[in-house]
Amino acid sequence: MNNETTATVERRDRVAIIHVVGDVTTFAEEAIQQAYQDATVVGTRAIILDFRAADYINSAGIAILIGIVTQARRAGLRISVTGLSSHFQKIFSMVGLTQYAGMYPTLEDALANCAETPKTWPNPL
Amino acid sequence: MAESALTDEIRRLQARIAELERRNFQLQTIYDIGWELERRPELLLDPTATDSLRVILTTIMGAFGATCGTILQTGLDYVDAIVIQRDFEAETHSATWSSTALSADYCRWRANAPVQPRSWLAARPGADEDASFVRWLRAGGLQVWVPFQVDDQTIGGVGLGQRFTGEPYQVDDVALLENIVDNALVRLRQIRLLAQSLAHQREQYRIRGLFEQFMVPQVVDMLLDGRLKLGAHGQRQTATILMADLRNSTPLIEQLHSEAMVCILNDYFAAMTEIVFRYEGTVDKFMGDSILAIFGAPISHQSDPDLDDVMRAVRVSLEMQAAFTDLAATWQLDSLAEKPVGLGIGICTGEVVIGSIGSAKRLEYTAIGPPVNLAARLSKLARGGETYIDERTYLAASPALKVRRLRPIRAKGFRQPVRIFQVREICPADLRK
Numbered sequence: 001m002n003n004e005t006t007a008t009v010e011r012r013d014r015v016a017i018i019h020v021v022g023d024v025t026t027f028a029e030e031a032i033q034q035a036y037q038d039a040t041v042v043g044t045r046a047i048i049l050d051f052r053a054a055d056y057i058n059s060a061g062i063a064i065l066i067g068i069v070t071q072a073r074r075a076g077l078r079i080s081v082t083g084l085s086s087h088f089q090k091i092f093s094m095v096g097l098t099q100y101a102g103m104y105p106t107l108e109d110a111l112a113n114c115a116e117t118p119k120t121w122p123n124p125l
Numbered sequence: 126m127a128e129s130a131l132t133d134e135i136r137r138l139q140a141r142i143a144e145l146e147r148r149n150f151q152l153q154t155i156y157d158i159g160w161e162l163e164r165r166p167e168l169l170l171d172p173t174a175t176d177s178l179r180v181i182l183t184t185i186m187g188a189f190g191a192t193c194g195t196i197l198q199t200g201l202d203y204v205d206a207i208v209i210q211r212d213f214e215a216e217t218h219s220a221t222w223s224s225t226a227l228s229a230d231y232c233r234w235r236a237n238a239p240v241q242p243r244s245w246l247a248a249r250p251g252a253d254e255d256a257s258f259v260r261w262l263r264a265g266g267l268q269v270w271v272p273f274q275v276d277d278q279t280i281g282g283v284g285l286g287q288r289f290t291g292e293p294y295q296v297d298d299v300a301l302l303e304n305i306v307d308n309a310l311v312r313l314r315q316i317r318l319l320a321q322s323l324a325h326q327r328e329q330y331r332i333r334g335l336f337e338q339f340m341v342p343q344v345v346d347m348l349l350d351g352r353l354k355l356g357a358h359g360q361r362q363t364a365t366i367l368m369a370d371l372r373n374s375t376p377l378i379e380q381l382h383s384e385a386m387v388c389i390l391n392d393y394f395a396a397m398t399e400i401v402f403r404y405e406g407t408v409d410k411f412m413g414d415s416i417l418a419i420f421g422a423p424i425s426h427q428s429d430p431d432l433d434d435v436m437r438a439v440r441v442s443l444e445m446q447a448a449f450t451d452l453a454a455t456w457q458l459d460s461l462a463e464k465p466v467g468l469g470i471g472i473c474t475g476e477v478v479i480g481s482i483g484s485a486k487r488l489e490y491t492a493i494g495p496p497v498n499l500a501a502r503l504s505k506l507a508r509g510g511e512t513y514i515d516e517r518t519y520l521a522a523s524p525a526l527k528v529r530r531l532r533p534i535r536a537k538g539f540r541q542p543v544r545i546f547q548v549r550e551i552c553p554a555d556l557r558k
Binding site: 029058059060061062063066070074091094095100 | 153185
C-alpha cells in the first residue's frame with residue numbers, strides 16, 4: 001500500500017475515464033476530487049471510474065466514492081465502474097453504490113454501455 | 126417441495142453470507158481508522174482534534190454507506206464543542222465551533238440519558254425525544270448517534286444520516302458503531318499519548334542541544350533527569366570564575382579576512398571548551414575573543430579532596446595556555462602581529478548569583494557578581510601567556526601553587542585594593558594527584 005495515489009482523466013468523445021492508480025483512502029481524496037472536476041467539463045455525459053490499477057480501497061475510500069457518485073447523480077451524468085475485484089464488487093453492492101453506478105468487467109464493456117441508449121439511466125435527483 | 130425447501134435454504138444461507146461479509150467490511154473499519162491515523166505524521170506534530178476527527182468520520186461513513194455524518198467533540202466542561210459535518214448530498218464538509226447552547230443541550234441530554242441504551246436511534250424513539258439535543262440530531266438528518274465515552278465521561282459523539290441504500294439503521298448497526306467508536310477513541314488516545322511523548326522528547330533534544338554547548342554531557346544528563354537543578358530563580362553560592370581573553374588580537378582582526386578570523390576563533394573556542402569540559406566546568410559564554418567559564422556550578426567539586434573547583438580552574442588555565450601556544454604555532458600568527466598574540470587569563474573565587482537569567486524568550490545559565498567582573502579585569506591585565514588570580518583563589522590553592530605576588534589593584538565593587546597573584550606553576554606533588 002502506498003499513499004501516492006494518482007487519478008488521471010482520459011477523454012473518449014463525451015465519456016471521461018478516470019484512471020485511479022494506488023490506494024483509495026482519504027489520502028486519495030484530493031486527487032480523485034480534482035480528476036472528477038476535470039472530467040466534468042461541458043459536454044461530458046458519462047464518467048467511468050477505472051480501478052484496474054487500484055490496489056486497495058478502504059472504508060474511507062468508499063465514502064469518497066459515495067461522494068463522487070452522489071455528485072454525478074446530481075449532475076445527471078451516467079457513472080460506471082470497471083476493474084474491481086469480486087471482493088470490492090460485493091462491497092460496492094453492500095453500500096448501495098451499484099444502485100447508481102454500473103459495474104463492468106472491462107473498460108471496453110463500460111465504454112460500450114456508455115454508447116448505448118441509457119435504458120437504465122439513473123434518475124438524477 | 127423438497128427442491129423448493131432446498132432453494133429457500135440456499136437463499137437463506139446466501140443472505141447470511143452476504144450479511145457476514147457486510148459485518149466483516151464494517152469491522153474492517155476499526156483497522157482502517159488506525160491505518161489512516163497512523164499514516165498522518167502531522168497528527169503527531171499537532172494532534173488537533175479536527176483532522177483526526179475528519180478521518181474518523183469519513184471512514185465510519187464509508188463503512189455504513191452513509192451520505193451524511195456528524196462528529197461533535199466537547200471538552201469535559203461542555204463549554205464549547207467542535208462540530209465536523211460531512212454531507213455528500215449537500216456537498217458540504219465543514220468544521221465549526223458550536224455555540225455554547227449546543228454543548229449545554231448535549232450536556233443536559235447526556236445527564237438525563239438512561240444508562241441503557243447508551244446510544245440513540247431514530248427508528249427507536251426514547252423518552253428523550255423532546256430534548257433539545259435530540260431535536261438538533263433530527264434537524265441535521267441524523268438517524269443514529271453514538272456518544273464518545275471516555276472513563277465514564279461523555280465527550281462528544283458521532284452521528285450518521287441516511288444511507289446510500291436508503292435502508293434504516295438497525296439495533297445491530299448501533300452495537301457495531303459503538304464498537305468502532307470505542308476502538309477509534311482508543312486509537313486516538315494512543316496517538317495523542319505518542320504525540321505528547323514525542324513533544325517531550327523533542328523538548329529534551331532542544332534542551333540538550335542548548336546546554337551541551339556549555340556543559341559536559343554528563344551534567345546535561347543530570348539536568349534532564351532531574352538529579353541536578355539549575356536554580357531557575359538564581360541562587361547565591363561560591364564559585365570560581367575563569368575569564369580567558371586574547372591579548373594583542375586587534376592587529377589580527379585588522380589584517381585577516383573575516384573568514385580566516387572566524388576559523389581561528391572557532392579553533393580557539395573549541396580547544397578551550399574541550400579543556401573546560403574535561404575538568405567538568407561550565408562554559409558560561411563567549412564574548413568577542415573572550416571565554417567565561419564557571420567552576421562549582423551547576424556541579425560542585427568542593428568536597429573533592431583531590432581536585433576541588435579552585436584547583437580545576439587553575440589547572441584549566443595552565444592547560445589553556447599550553448594549548449593556545451600550540452594553536453598559535455599552527456596559525457603562524459607571529460608573522461602577522463607586531464606583539465605576540467597570547468592568552469590572558471583571570472581567575473577569581475567568591476560569592477556569585479547563578480541561575481537561568483534573561484527574558485522568557487532568551488534565557489541563559491550564567492553567573493553574576495563581583496568575582497565575574499574581577500576575573501574579566503584580571504584577564505585584561507594579564508599579558509599573553511599569563512594567568513592572574515585573586516587572593517581567595519590563591520589562599521584556596523596556595524599549598525599547591527607557586528605564584529608571584531603582584532601590585533594590588535583598585536577594582537569596581539571592592540572597597541580595598543585587591544591583592545592579586547600571577548600563577549607560575551603547580552607544585553609537582555599536586556600534579557601527581
